[in-house]
Amino acid sequence: MIFAVKTISLGKSYGDFRALDNLNLRIKKGEIYGLLGPNGAGKTTIIKILCGLLSPTSGEAYILDNKVPNKKISSDIGYMPQETALYSGLTVHQNINFYANLFGIKNNEIKEKETELLKFVDLYDWRNEIIENLSGGMKHRVSLACTLIHDPKVIILDEPTVGVDPELRISFWNYFNKLKEKGVSILLTTHYMDEAERCDRIGLLSHGHLIAENSPKDLIIETETDSLEDAFLKFSRMCDR
DSSP states (O other): OSEEEEEEEEEEEEETTEEEEEEEEEEEETTTEEEETTTSHHHHHHHHTTTTSOOOOOOEEEEEEEEEOGGGGGGGGEEEOOOOOTTTTTTTHHOOOOOHHHHHHHHHHHHHHHHHHHHHHHHHOOOSSBGSSHHHHHHHHHHHHHHHOOOOOOOEETTTTTTTOHHHHHHHHHHHHHHHHHTTTTEEEEEEEEHTTSSSEEEEEEEEEEEEOOHHHHHHHHHHHHHHHHHHHHHHHHHHH
């Protein structure tokens, strides 16, 4: 079976500090998988390794059965970092077109896809605005549009809804579910429990360890708690003993 994302005994150390420790993930095609954990748990480290921005100290990581980093599958991956990677002196439209051309999308296909994405992130009326004039939340939405412009098969999102109002967050999740129906795999990190509950499965991280993994409902049942937040706290206490 080919997994969208797979890690084998993945580890990352910075001197004596172990950011990731023997991490084994299996994310299926067409699955929305959430990584949940406090700051410093290792979420962003995992994502940067998967995107080829960091090298692991030990273990291996694969996307669509290809060991990363691998330039051959760069067009299959859509990556949205916490910090927006936009050109502040260009307009929203120019940024999206830059990324579209970077991935070799034909000019006659760009306009339709750009319009779809700008309506999705509720920025169509701002398409000719210079990036530096936008709020932080709006820049985040442009970054998401740029991430999706080339129709990647695996989408990796680091805190995708930071600075986004609740109504638009719901719109985002409706769109994510439409992508899932098309067989697209989504790996995301979040601090929002209500978002984690929308994932098919979640992995709970603590100090670089995967301390639990299952569907949100099953994690709550397993811990005999009333909420995902309580389930996470219970797993954390069990690991600290």
